[in-house]
Amino acid sequence: MWFLLCPIYAKKDSVPLRSNTPSLDRGARLVISLHSRWLKLRKFCFILMGSVLIAAAGWAGEPAVTLEFIAHAAFRVVAEDRSSLIIDPYADRVWLSYDFPAGLEADAWLISHPHYDHDGGDYRGKKPPWPVDARVLRYPGEFEVGAFRVIGIQGLHAEPYGEEFGRFNTVWRIEVGGVSLAHWGDNEPLTAPMAKALAGVEVLMLPVDGVEHLLSFAAVEEIIERLEPKILIPMHYRHPDLEPSAETPKNLGEIDRWAATRKDVVRVEDHRLELEADILAREGTAIYVMLHSPLVEAPSR
Numbered sequence: 333m334w335f336l337l338c339p340i341y342a343k344k345d346s347v348p349l350r351s352n353t354p355s356l357d358r359g360a361r362l363v364i365s366l367h368s369r370w371l372k373l374r375k376f377c378f379i380l381m382g383s384v385l386i387a388a389a390g391w392a393g394e395p396a397v398t399l400e401f402i403a404h405a406a407f408r409v410v411a412e413d414r415s416s417l418i419i420d421p422y423a424d425r426v427w428l429s430y431d432f433p434a435g436l437e438a439d440a441w442l443i444s445h446p447h448y449d450h451d452g453g454d455y456r457g458k459k460p461p462w463p464v465d466a467r468v469l470r471y472p473g474e475f476e477v478g479a480f481r482v483i484g485i486q487g488l489h490a491e492p493y494g495e496e497f498g499r500f501n502t503v504w505r506i507e508v509g510g511v512s513l514a515h516w517g518d519n520e521p522l523t524a525p526m527a528k529a530l531a532g533v534e535v536l537m538l539p540v541d542g543v544e545h546l547l548s549f550a551a552v553e554e555i556i557e558r559l560e561p562k563i564l565i566p567m568h569y570r571h572p573d574l575e576p577s578a579e580t581p582k583n584l585g586e587i588d589r590w591a592a593t594r595k596d597v598v599r600v601e602d603h604r605l606e607l608e609a610d611i612l613a614r615e616g617t618a619i620y621v622m623l624h625s626p627l628v629e630a631p632s633r
């Protein structure tokens with residue numbers, strides 16, 4: 333459109349100047365000068381048009397959603413407008429040997445259940461990792477948070493844990509920027525109501541570890557087969573670089589034993605994943621094993 337309009341605009345501009353030409357020689361010079369002006373203007377229009385197209389392409393390729401793996405079962409999800417959620421912020425050095433990073437910000441903090449490795453505010457004597465005025469969501473319901481639509485689905489903690497609070501576990505479904513995500517928390521294997529509630533989820537954060545602490549490998553396979561997420565992100569496994577010994581945390585395996593059973597595991601050399609349209613358009617389920625955030629460090633003791 334700019335390409336079509338600009339030369340016309342330039343020609344219109346040249347007409348009155350040419351009509352004021354006092355002599356033929358001077359007129360000829362003016363015509364050359366005006367022609368040169370017109371060429372410059374046209375060049376400017378080409379550059380302008382190119383810039384507009386590049387800007388439009390850049391805007392179209394801009395990730396709608398960025399997913400950041402903090403560590404264990406903790407994630408931060410950031411929308412295009414920079415509104416954000418943090419899910420399952422764990423308590424410092426309880427069972428896990430490392431601290432939750434200080435100073436993280438979010439428009440809401442989502443908690444799946446009141447265990448210290450998911451709820452840093454529940455553990456006695458520990459200062460919650462969120463500010464005093466933070467919005468903290470724990471229970472089923474529907475919520476609007478910035479660019480997010482958040483749906484808490486009532487679930488049940490995997491056995492044999494959580495009896496002390498009735499095995500309560502909220503599975504969070506998150507709709508943002510045209511992407512549908514879900515965070516399993518420590519929920520039990522798939523049930524028919526949960527399959528229905530999570531239908532169409534594209535990105536699934538699921539607890540998987542080598543000693544089947546929560547879900548058996550078979551339960552994990554069933555969830556992948558029935559929900560068919562485009563991206564599966566394993567979580568809730570032992571981070572060997574953050575733990576002081578092979579014995580910690582107790583009864584939690586690494587991801588490698590399970591990852592070896594699958595051919596489609598991609599090791600993402602980053603703690604961030606940009607959920608762009610092309611990776612969500614692919615066939616089948618891609619499994620992304622991510623790095624934990626560099627903000628989480630091995631304790632120096």
Ligand SMILES: [Zn+2]
Pocket residue numbers: 447449450518568
């Ligand atoms: Zn847990």
